[in-house]
Amino acid sequence: MHEPQALPHYFSTEHEEYRASLRDFVAREITPHVHAWDEAETFPRDLYQRIARLGVLGIGYSEAYGGTPADIFFHIITSEEMARSGGGGVSASLLSHTIGLPPVANYGSEALKQRIVPAVLQGDKIAALAVTEPGGGSDVASLKTTAVRDGDHYVVNGEKVFITSGMRADYFTVAVRTDPNNKGAGGVSALLIEADTPGLSRTPLQKMGWWSSDTAHLRFDNVRVPVAHLLGAENQGFKVFMNNFNAERLGMSAQACMFAQVCLQEATDWARERHTFGQALSQRQVIRHKLVDMAMKIEAARSLVYELAWQVEHQVGDPAHLVARTCMAKILSTQAMQFCADQAVQILGGMGFMRGTRSERIYREVKVMMIGGGSEEIMKDLAARQLGI
Numbered sequence: 001m002h003e004p005q006a007l008p009h010y011f012s013t014e015h016e017e018y019r020a021s022l023r024d025f026v027a028r029e030i031t032p033h034v035h036a037w038d039e040a041e042t043f044p045r046d047l048y049q050r051i052a053r054l055g056v057l058g059i060g061y062s063e064a065y066g067g068t069p070a071d072i073f074f075h076i077i078t079s080e081e082m083a084r085s086g087g088g089g090v091s092a093s094l095l096s097h098t099i100g101l102p103p104v105a106n107y108g109s110e111a112l113k114q115r116i117v118p119a120v121l122q123g124d125k126i127a128a129l130a131v132t133e134p135g136g137g138s139d140v141a142s143l144k145t146t147a148v149r150d151g152d153h154y155v156v157n158g159e160k161v162f163i164t165s166g167m168r169a170d171y172f173t174v175a176v177r178t179d180p181n182n183k184g185a186g187g188v189s190a191l192l193i194e195a196d197t198p199g200l201s202r203t204p205l206q207k208m209g210w211w212s213s214d215t216a217h218l219r220f221d222n223v224r225v226p227v228a229h230l231l232g233a234e235n236q237g238f239k240v241f242m243n244n245f246n247a248e249r250l251g252m253s254a255q256a257c258m259f260a261q262v263c264l265q266e267a268t269d270w271a272r273e274r275h276t277f278g279q280a281l282s283q284r285q286v287i288r289h290k291l292v293d294m295a296m297k298i299e300a301a302r303s304l305v306y307e308l309a310w311q312v313e314h315q316v317g318d319p320a321h322l323v324a325r326t327c328m329a330k331i332l333s334t335q336a337m338q339f340c341a342d343q344a345v346q347i348l349g350g351m352g353f354m355r356g357t358r359s360e361r362i363y364r365e366v367k368v369m370m371i372g373g374g375s376e377e378i379m380k381d382l383a384a385r386q387l388g389i
Helices: 013-040 046-053 072-083 088-094 102-107 110-121 238-273 285-313 319-353 358-371 376-386
Strands: 127-130 146-150 153-164 171-177 188-194 200-204 215-226
Touching: 013 046, 013 072, 013 088, 013 358, 046 088, 072 088, 072 238, 072 285, 088 238, 088 358, 102 110, 102 171, 102 188, 102 238, 127 153, 146 171, 153 171, 153 188, 188 215, 188 238, 238 285, 238 319, 238 358, 285 319, 319 358, 319 376
Parallel strands: 127 171
Antiparallel strands: 146 153, 153 215, 171 188, 200 215
C-alpha cells in the first residue's frame, strides 16, 4: 500500500528531511518496543532525552530556551511520524509537553520560562496539562478546583482526572478558579504547579488503551503555589487553555490519520499474505473494497488537516471558521481512524483479536482519540456556535 507522495505546496525540503530523521528514529527506537512497553505499562524515561537530542521536543520553541522555531507543518510531521509506531501511549506521554508547556512559554514570567522550558525541551523534565475534572469533562468553564490568594501564594484545593503523564510529570499547567464569585470562564486562571509541592498527591489510572502512557488522578489539598507561577493575567486563563486546545486538536487529527494509515497498511499486508480457498484475500472483491473504503476516508481526512494547517499557518480565513474547521477535522480524522481500525481487525480475523497486532492496539485506542481534547459531541456543538448555526 503506497502512501501519498509528499506535497511540495505544504512540505518543503527541510520538512521532508526532518520527517526522514524522525521516521528513522521511530523505526529504530520505538516501533520494535511498543508491544512490550504496552504490556509493561511504561517505557524508559531516558527516551525523552534520546528524542530530545534529535530536536523533536524543541520544535516550535524559541532558540533562547533551547528550542527550534518552526512552522505548523513541522508539528504535523511530528504527530504523524510518532503515530507511525502504532503506539498511542508512547506518543501521548512523550509529547505531553506539547499541551503542558505552551502556556508557560507564552504566558509565564521570564524567570519561570528560563527555569522550566529548557529542562523540558532537553528531556530532563516532563510537563503535563491538568484541566479535566471528575465532574466536568470538556466543560472547562465550570471547573471547581480553587486557588485562593494568601499573601504571595495561592492555596489550591480540588481534583483533576485523566491527566496524561500524571505520574511522571515534574510540572503541571493547571486550570483553577481564582474568582469564587464568577462561576464561568471569567473566573479561570492558569497556574504552573510543581509535582513535588506538598499537598499534591496522584493516583495511577488503568485504561482501555494507551497502556504505556501514565495517566493519573491528581488531588490538591491546600497546595501552596507562588503567585509568580501565574500564567497570564488572573481570571483570564480561559483563553490560555482555549488557544492550547485548538493546537492540540489539530495535532490529534494528524495523528488519527496516521493511525488509520497504519491499520490500512497492516490489513493490506495481511490480505496479500493470507490465502483462503486457494486465493489471497487481496484478490477477493469484498476485501479490496474494504481497503479502498479505508483509503478514501484517510485521504478525505488528511486533505482537510493539511489545508486547515496551511490556513492556520498563513492566517487565512475567518478565525471563527478556522476553529469550526478544526473541530470538523478532529471529528473526520478520528472517525476515519475508528473505521479503519474496525475494518483492519475484521480483515485480520482471529489475528486481529490477538494482542500484539497494531490494529488490535489501535482499535482499543480509538475512543481516547474521539474523546480526548474535546469529545465529538462537544466538537460539533462548538463548530455550530462558531458557524452561527
